[in-house]
Amino acid sequence: xxxxxxxxxxxxxxxxxxxxxxxxxxxxxxxxxxxxxxxxxxxxxxxxxxxxxxxxxxxxxxxxxxxxxxxxxxxxxxxxxxxxxxxxxxxxxxxxxxxxxxxxxxxxxxxxxxxxxxxxxxxxxxxxxxxxxxxxxxxxxxxxxxxxxxxxxxxxxxxxxxxxxxxxxxxxxxxxxxxxxxxxxxxxxxxxxxxxxxxxxxxxxxxxxxxxxxxxxxxxxxxxxxxxxxxxxxxxxxxxxxxxxxxxxxxxxxxxxxxxxxxxxxxxxxxxxxxxxxxxxxxxxxxxxxxxxxxxxxxxxxxxxxxxxxxxxxxxxxxxxxxxxxxxxxxxxxxxxxxxxxxxxxxxxxxxxxxxxxxxxxxxxxxxxxxxxxxxxxxxxxxxxxxxxxxxxxxxxxxxxxxxxxxxxxxxxxxxxxxxxxxxxxxxxxxxxxxxx
Numbered sequence: 001x002x003x004x005x006x007x008x009x010x011x012x013x014x015x016x017x018x019x020x021x022x023x024x025x026x027x028x029x030x031x032x033x034x035x036x037x038x039x040x041x042x043x044x045x046x047x048x049x050x051x052x053x054x055x056x057x058x059x060x061x062x063x064x065x066x067x068x069x070x071x072x073x074x075x076x077x078x079x080x081x082x083x084x085x086x087x088x089x090x091x092x093x094x095x096x097x098x099x100x101x102x103x104x105x106x107x108x109x110x111x112x113x114x115x116x117x118x119x120x121x122x123x124x125x126x127x128x129x130x131x132x133x134x135x136x137x138x139x140x141x142x143x144x145x146x147x148x149x150x151x152x153x154x155x156x157x158x159x160x161x162x163x164x165x166x167x168x169x170x171x172x173x174x175x176x177x178x179x180x181x182x183x184x185x186x187x188x189x190x191x192x193x194x195x196x197x198x199x200x201x202x203x204x205x206x207x208x209x210x211x212x213x214x215x216x217x218x219x220x221x222x223x224x225x226x227x228x229x230x231x232x233x234x235x236x237x238x239x240x241x242x243x244x245x246x247x248x249x250x251x252x253x254x255x256x257x258x259x260x261x262x263x264x265x266x267x268x269x270x271x272x273x274x275x276x277x278x279x280x281x282x283x284x285x286x287x288x289x290x291x292x293x294x295x296x297x298x299x300x301x302x303x304x305x306x307x308x309x310x311x312x313x314x315x316x317x318x319x320x321x322x323x324x325x326x327x328x329x330x331x332x333x334x335x336x337x338x339x340x341x342x343x344x345x346x347x348x349x350x351x352x353x354x355x356x357x358x359x360x361x362x363x364x365x366x367x368x369x370x371x372x373x374x375x376x377x378x379x380x381x382x383x384x385x386x387x388x389x390x391x392x393x394x395x396x397x398x399x400x401x402x403x404x405x406x407x408x409x410x411x412x413x414x415x416x417x418x419x420x421x422x423x424x425x426x427x428x429x430x431x432x433x434x435x436x437x
Contacts, residue, residue, distance in 0.1 A: 035092065036089070036092035036110070036111055037089065037092075038063075038065070038070055038088075038089040040111055041063045041089060041094045041111070042063050042064065042065060043062070043063065043134055043135065044060065044061070044062045044134075044135035044394075044395055045060070045061045045062070045063075045116055045132035045133065045134055045135060046058075046060060046132065046133050046134075046135050046395075046396070046403035046404060046405060047059035047060060047061055047116070047130050047131070047132040047403055048130060048131050048132075048402070048403055049077065049128050049129070049130045050128070050129045050130060050131060051128060051129050052128055054274055054276070055273055055274045055401065056077045056078055056399060057077070057402075058077065058328070058396055058399075058400040058401065058402050058403040059074070059075055059076050059077060059130065059403065060074070060075040060081070060135075060395045060396050060403060061073075061074050061075075061096070061107075061116075061132060062074075062395070063087055063094070070087040070088060070089070071083070071084075071087055072084045072087040072096060074096065074098055074107070075351075075395065075396065075397070075398055076098075077398065077399075078398035078399045079351070079398045080343075080344070080350070080351035080398060081351050081352060081394075081395070081397075081398075082098070084096050084097060084098045085097045085098060085099055092110060092111075093108055093109070093110050094107075094108070094109045094110070094116070094118070095107070095108055096108075100122075100123055101123055103123045105120060105121070105122060105123065106120065106121070107119075107120045108120070109130070109132065114134070115131055115132060115133055115134075116130070116131060116132030116133075117129075117130075117131060118130055118132075133403075133404075135395065135405060136201060136406075137201060137202050137375065137376055137405075137406065138375075138406035139199060139202060139225055139375055140175060141173045141175050141180060141199065141204065141225065141230075141251075142173055142174060142175045143172070143173060143251050143252065143253075144170060144171070144172050144173075144251070144252045145170070145171045145172075145173060145230065145249040145250065145251050145252070146168075146169075146170055146171075146249060146250055146252065147168065147169040147170070147171055147221075147230075147247055147248070147249035148168050148247065148248055148249070149167045149168065149234065149245050149246070149247045150245065150246040150247060150248060151245070167234070167245075167247075169184045170184065170185065171183065171184050171249065172184075173197075175199070178198055178199045178200065179197065179198060179199075180194070180197030180198060180199060180204070180206055181193055181194060181197060182194040182197050182206045182208075184208070192208055192210070194206040194207060194208055195207045195208060195209040195218075199225070202224055202225045202226075203222070203223075203224060203225075204221075204222070204223055204224070204225055204230060204232070205220070205221065205222040205223075206220075206221050207219065207220050207221070208221075215238060216238050217236065217237070217238040218235075218236075218237040218238055219234060219235075219236055219237075220234065220235040220237065221233075221234050221247070222235075223247070223249075225375075226377050226390055226392065227374030227375050227376070227377030227390055228250060228251040228253055228374045228377075229248060229249070229250055229251070229377075229390060230248065230249040231246070231247070231248050231249075232246070232247060233245070233246050233247070234246075234247050253374075253430060254430070254431055255308060255428045255429070255430060255431065256428060256429045256430070256431030257428070258426045258427065258428050259302065259426065259427045259428070259429065260425070260426055261300060261302070261411065261425040261426060261427055262289050262422065262423070262424075262425045264283065264287040264288075264423070265283060265287070266283065267281065267282075267283070267289075267298075269300060269301050269302065270298050270299065270300055270301065271298070271299055271301060272296050272297075272298065272299070273296050273297040273298070273299050273401075273412065274296055274297075277295075277296040278294065278295055278296060279295060279296050279298075280292040280293075280295045280415075281295065281298045281415060284421060286421075286423075287423065288314070288421040288422060288423040289413070289421065289422045289423065289425070290419075290420075290421045291321070291413070291415040291419065291420050291421075292419060293415065293416060293417055293418050293419060294416055294417075295415035295416060296415055296416065297324075297399075297412050297413060297414050297415050297416065298412070298413050298415060299327065299401070299410050299411070299412045299413075300410040300411040300412070301410070302410060302427075303326075303408040303409050303410050304326065304373075304408055304409070304410070304411075304427060304429055305326075305408040305429075305430065306373060306374045306375065306429070306430035307372075307373055307427050307428060307429050307430060308370070308371065308372050308373075308427065308428040309323075309325070309369075309370070309371040309372075309373070309411070309425075309426070309427050309428075310368075310369070310370050310371075310424070310425075310426050310427075311323070311368075311369050311422055311423070311424060311425040311426070312366045312367065312368050312369070312422065312423050312424050313333055313366070313367055313369060313420060313421065313422050313423075314364060314365065314366050314367065314420070314421045315333060315334065315335045315363055315364075315418065315419070315420050316335070316363055316364065316418060316419040316420070317335055317363040317364070318335055318363075318418070319334075319335050319363065319417070319418030319419050319420055320332075320333070320334050320335070320414075320417035320418045321333040321334075321413065321414045321415070321417055321418060321420035322350065322399075322413075322414035322417075323369070323371075323411065323412075323413060323414075324397075324399070324400070324401070324411065324412035324413075324414065325371065325373055325378065325409075325411070326373070326407075326408065326409030326410070327400065327401035327402070327409040327410050327411070327412045328396045328397070328400040328401065328402070328403070328405060328409055329349060329378075329393050329396065329397055329400070330349070330350040330397040330398070330399065330400075330414070331347060331348070331349060331350075331369070331371070331380065332344060332345060332346055332347060332348045332349075332350045333346065333414070333420060334346040334360075335360075335363045335418075336358065336360055337360045337361065337362045337363060338358075338360075339358060339360075340358065341354045341355055341356070341357060341358050342354055345358060346358065346360045346382075347359075347360070347369075347380060347382045347387045347388075349378070349388070349391070349393060349397065350397045350398065351397060351398065352393070352394055352395070352397060353388065353391055353393075353394075355380075355382070355387035355388065356386070356387050356388070356389070357385065357387060359382050359383045359384075359385045359387065360382075360383075361383060366423075367382065367383055368381075368382070368383055368384070369381075369382055370382075374430070376392055376393045376405065377390050377391065377392055377393070378390075378391055378393060379391070399414070411425075411427070
């Protein structure tokens, strides 16, 4: 069989296709492979349980390789993300074992058109089918960014503060799929566009080509996207001397007008999560939103993508609740006054990221919560102290409304644990990003 490899340029990325006696197999037409290997399952998967009652049908699976062995973590419907006992691939099938009560629970799945298709039989005998989609962050870099090179410790003359200021830039980014066009103003009043630019997951790279004294100089920027911030390294190539230095860039965000989510008089703008369950949410005598457990969750009618949130809450002694961002990521609300930090403590991203410190007030006192959420990154200020600083969210938390992390979602207030009150709930949606000049 004769095989020809053809490489061409597709936008800013290389495009490779294989032609086998008239059959084209390419990234654009799908993939035909003789064998599925463990490499095909590596990464995180957003999982939906298909044949189960109620609304708790969201899960998450991660498969990793460490020291030549597979390992993994799993979140099944509610509770915590936990490590699994074993992960293996046999004859193209992914098999995960997560024992419960001394009995093996085997999750089996295969790849079908790029998705996980599988099932699990629980200790009680019930069988659940599930579908998983590979978790690829959906990132939009469009807008204006202010880029500032950073001076590394011990920098030489060419990396001095003066040189750093010379490389400060205001960038305008236009995005189409994963292809980027990055523009920056020139000193003569014109605009230079990037020779190429691309986004790969949360990795970004773009290149400017310049000519000085008949010499072609390339400025290659590569970095990591962290919400409204990028951090990376710029490599200067082709000048009198090649050098590099780190940089950060911050997006110039535009926020919309605040939306008052709770009017203090009615439950307008909210609905029950599951109509088959008890629902005791009400407007308390003091005008706050109150839950009397055991109860169902309450969900906002409005959905948000990127936003700022501000609210106040009050928990009773030994009480427990939660604020779900986009209905998928629980910020724990808990009476843990005076206790140590924990991935299940007050202000934690439940079971995933503990708060940097415990700044909880005593039960019965009103506490102030502020959240900024951009993509998969959150900054959280609790009672005036930053407890999460542009922290990356690794995946959904237990009890999520759905597993589809790139979509807009509502606010959800947890109601099935303890007595809790909320008031002054406001959201500032990201109405856009400041357009370039």
